[in-house]
Amino acid sequence: MPELPEVETTVNGLRAVLAGERLAAVSPRRADLRRPFPIDLVQRLTGARVTALGRRAKYGLIDTDRGDTLVFHLGMSGRWRVDPAQDLPHDHLVIETDGGRRLALNDPRRFGSVDLVETAKLAAFLPFAALGPEPLGSDFDAAYLAAALAGRQAPIKALLLDQRIVAGLGNIYVCEALHLAGIAPGQSAGGIAVARLGPLVTAIRDTLSAAIAAGGSSLRDYARPDGELGYFSKQWRVYGRAGTPCDTCGAPVQRRAEGGRSTFWCAKCQPSA
DNA sequence: CTTGTAACCTGTCTGC
DNA sequence: TGCAGACAGGTTACAA
Numbered sequence: 250m251p252e253l254p255e256v257e258t259t260v261n262g263l264r265a266v267l268a269g270e271r272l273a274a275v276s277p278r279r280a281d282l283r284r285p286f287p288i289d290l291v292q293r294l295t296g297a298r299v300t301a302l303g304r305r306a307k308y309g310l311i312d313t314d315r316g317d318t319l320v321f322h323l324g325m326s327g328r329w330r331v332d333p334a335q336d337l338p339h340d341h342l343v344i345e346t347d348g349g350r351r352l353a354l355n356d357p358r359r360f361g362s363v364d365l366v367e368t369a370k371l372a373a374f375l376p377f378a379a380l381g382p383e384p385l386g387s388d389f390d391a392a393y394l395a396a397a398l399a400g401r402q403a404p405i406k407a408l409l410l411d412q413r414i415v416a417g418l419g420n421i422y423v424c425e426a427l428h429l430a431g432i433a434p435g436q437s438a439g440g441i442a443v444a445r446l447g448p449l450v451t452a453i454r455d456t457l458s459a460a461i462a463a464g465g466s467s468l469r470d471y472a473r474p475d476g477e478l479g480y481f482s483k484q485w486r487v488y489g490r491a492g493t494p495c496d497t498c499g500a501p502v503q504r505r506a507e508g509g510r511s512t513f514w515c516a517k518c519q520p521s522a
Numbered sequence: 523c524t525t526g527t528a529a530c531c532t533g534t535c536t537g538c
Numbered sequence: 539t540g541c542a543g544a545c546a547g548g549t550t551a552c553a554a
Contacts, residue, residue: 251548252547283549283550322548324531324547324548324549326532326533326547357533358530360530360549403526407526410548412548420546420547420548509545
């Protein structure tokens with residue numbers, strides 16, 4: 250689940266807890282998420298001081314003064330619990346700081362991951378090497394998108410979900426951005442008029458920015474690290490709204506399942522070519 | 523290379 | 539109440 254805005258919100262919450270702190274204890278509870286935890290995770294993190302926190306695509310980054318970066322992915326159901334009152338099932342990694350703060354990475358479905366990478370070699374970290382540009386960065390513009398989509402016959406929705414083309418979008422925000430841009434999700438990517446790509450880039454940026462400002466969306470498994478819920482779900486234009494009237498035109502929001510995931514769109518605001 | 527589907531894993535919700 | 543089935547934010551292996 251957590252897409253870019255949720256990871257951004259999570260990292261901002263973690264920063265308030267971890268920045269400048271020394272890690273007093275690092276306790277793996279169940280080390281078999283998508284990948285096994287690094288075998289030297291505890292040794293390399295225990296006693297290290299957190300120097301910075303960041304985000305790349307849907308990955309959260311925690312830098313330490315030992316030249317390592319803890320890279321985490323929340324998968325579909327991951328979240329960090331802050332100062333939890335008790336252990337819960339699926340708390341897979343627990344971190345305690347010198348200052349007495351406690352963090353638990355909870356991920357029932359275990360689609361998430363934890364890696365430890367030398368900070369200087371982060372760009373070569375395999376999952377990062379193939380990632381496309383950040384959607385909120387200056388490299389992501391109409392010219393880039395035109396080149397990336399040229400000649401592609403796959404639906405635009407599928408390509409915007411492809412992290413190699415643009416890194417950070419997921420099912421919710423692709424649906425939302427395509428509605429904002431007035432482009433049908435099933436439209437063949439290479440067939441979209443180049444003149445419409447600028448507005449699409451803007452729609453993607455605006456959607457993500459609004460979601461970050463709202464603290465992300467909130468679904469079953471996601472909460473901000475401080476326990477507050479994100480409010481962007483109240484602003485969804487089409488996602489999860491099948492059968493309800495489109496806010497823009499009143500036509501019923503459509504839903505279609507393909508490849509195990511749902512697509513939501515308004516057939517009137519997003520006409521098929 | 524491109525495209526689409528299945529699989530990974532667990533929890534929650536819906537309908538009978 | 540019980541239970542089967544559908545569905546959920548992501549990624550990746552594999553087949554065609």
